Amino acid sequence: MTVKRVSEIFTSWRFWAFITPYAAYITGAGTYMNLWLQAVGYDVQITNILPTIGNAIALVSTYFIAILSDITRWRWQISIATLLPYVFGNLVLVIWNFMDSEMFQDDTELRGYLPAIGNAIWYCQYAWFPVVHLPAEKAPHYPWGCWAALGLTILNIIGIHTCYLARCLWLISTAYTLTAKM
Numbered sequence: 279m280t281v282k283r284v285s286e287i288f289t290s291w292r293f294w295a296f297i298t299p300y301a302a303y304i305t306g307a308g309t310y311m312n313l314w315l316q317a318v319g320y321d322v323q324i325t326n327i328l329p330t331i332g333n334a335i336a337l338v339s340t341y342f343i344a345i346l347s348d349i350t351r352w353r354w355q356i357s358i359a360t361l362l363p364y365v366f367g368n369l370v371l372v373i374w375n376f377m378d379s380e381m382f383q384d385d386t387e388l389r390g391y392l393p394a395i396g397n398a399i400w401y402c403q404y405a406w407f408p409v410v411h412l413p414a415e416k417a418p419h420y421p422w423g424c425w426a427a428l429g430l431t432i433l434n435i436i437g438i439h440t441c442y443l444a445r446c447l448w449l450i451s452t453a454y455t456l457t458a459k460m
Contacts, residue, residue, distance in 0.1 A: 279387075287388055293395075295444055299437025300396040301403060302430040310412050310423070317417030354442035361438075364431045 287293050311332060315325040347356045411423040 283387065287391055287395075290388065291444065292385075293388060293392065295437065295441045296392050297396055297399060299434040299441070300392075301399045302434040302437060310408065310417075313412065313414050313417040354438050357438045358435050361431055361435055365428065365435075 311329045312325050315328060316322075320328075343356060343360055347353050350356070407426070411426045412420050416423075
């Protein structure tokens with residue numbers, strides 16, 4: 279990989295359109311349920327079991343949602359629909375506390391680097407986000423944590439929709455280019 283190629287990737291709108299919702303999802307979705315369970319008095323066994331069950335449900339549902347997405351080809355709509363429970367959950371917590379590889383088929387290098395760079399950004403965010411926004415000593419009442427998670431989830435939805443719109447524009451411009459050549 280050359281310096282020129284790194285520069286092309288980091289200045290590409292497609293890179294940022296993908297990475298922004300990806301990083302927002304990874305950080306905003308979080309698995310902080312165990313801190314809440316512990317803070318409200320559940321024993322260690324339940325505090326360990328319930329989040330594990332939640333992750334198992336997420337794993338299985340992701341598989342079936344991916345199949346549904348492939349069958350229907352409603353990729354961005356399904357992505358946003360799967361985030362609505364996060365919006366609802368974080369809104370409830372805020373109120374409680376308040377009381378596409380298709381888009382990259384022409385650039386295989388970029389497609390290959392997106393998950394790696396996305397994971398690097400996730401690890402960087404994950405190193406500070408829980409410490410700052412979800413400190414264990416404040417569980418289950420995080421002054422800003424639920425707001426931050428809600429904001430990142432909304433940013434994720436906006437980013438997915440932006441990717442969809444960008445892909446539509448790309449398809450239109452590609453079709454226009456092909457038509458103009460005929």
